[in-house]
Each structure stands twice: as C-alpha cells, then as structure tokens.
Amino acid sequence: DSGVTQTPKHLITATGQRVTLRCSPRSGDLSVYWYQQSLDQGLQFLIQYYNGEERAKGNILERFSAQQFPDLHSELNLSSLELGDSALYFCASSVGVAGGILPNTGELFFGEGSRLTVL
C-alpha cells in the first residue's frame, strides 16, 4: 500500500461526457502528479501540483484540467470525452519535488490508478 488513494477505481462513460478523478496523496506529501497510461503505452506525464500551485505541465489536452485543494487532495477533470481518452490514470505523490537527489526526494509514490473506459 503506497498510501496514495485514487477514486474511482473503474469508470465507464460515454463520449462527450465529463468525469472527475480524485486523488489523496500520502500523508505529508505536498506534490501530486497525474499520469496517463494508454494501451501498450508508457506513463505519459500530464501535470504536477506542489502545495496547491501548478508546477509542471506535460502533454495535457485542453479538455483536461486539474487542481490541488488546500487539504492537498487533487482532482483531474476530463471533459468532452473521446474514445481515445480510455486509459489508466495514475496519481502519484512525493514529499517535495521528486526526480533527483536531495533536496529533491527521488521517487514518486503511485496510487493504484483509475481505469476510464469511454464507450
């Protein structure tokens, strides 16, 4: 158990709809990251928040948006859904900024993912 909680675990919806994925980071972690894993693809970085502020952005579509709330949980909103948006969406967290030696914290802790199916 990584300590990162994602809901819902599974979601089936129709094209054109809007969904919200929720992530609660590990206790004490200030950074939240969102990744998308499509079929046979690696993990594609979407966006990162640090203590409520957007820190980095990847190839996130304009139809997607995210935010981090004062209690540090985060939500990823996906709108005008298309078939190609079907994927596993992972949330990850870290104490500070991951991806390097101290003062970066080195690693991310991932949740179990939310599987989105768009029909």
Add this chain to the structure above:
Amino acid sequence: DQQVKQNSPSLSVQEGRISILNCDYTNSMFDYFLWYKKYPAEGPTFLISISSIKDKNEDGRFTVFLNKSAKHLSLHIVPSQPGDSAVYFCAASASWSNTGKLIFGQGTTLQVKP
C-alpha cells in the same frame, strides 16, 4: 518524441539466472534515473535509482548501470525469482528543473520461469 525508450517489450528468463532490462534516453539534460516495477492491478512501485554522477548503484539483487556517453542504462536482477515477474519501467528526470517531472519508457514485461 519518445525521450525514454525501452526497446524490448518483453523478456523471459529462467529462475536463478540474470535478467537484464535496457533503457535508452535521448535528452542529455536528464541527470537522474529510476526504475519502477508494476504488478497487474497495482500502481508502479519504486525499485532503484541512480544519479548521473555515478555509473552504478546496487541494492540487494538489483543493480542499475548508467552509461552516459551512450545515453543508456540497464537494470540487472541477479538471481531472478518468479516474484520478479512484472512490468518494469525506466524513468528519467532533469533534477535541476526542480519540477519532479519523470519521463517514463514504455515498459518491459519480465517473465521469470520457475
């Protein structure tokens, strides 16, 4: 543009033998590299990392080697165990960017046969 590539989608080895997973990167700004392991229906979990100031890092049965000139890293698992069967992702970051953004490869599925 795939900045981190794992060219072998799958690898099968016998229990007790060595598993070698490879990863190539194109961005010379990357200076920190990580390996993650993922079991079905679970999120990726951190395995081992290496900074560009080193060329080797070892943790028990797992060793990561970094060849900066070739922009190549590899993960060695010795001896391999059936429980090591999973998808392995390599990831890279530019730690100076201070964002924590990790760029992942496509993953290699390792099967360790008893």
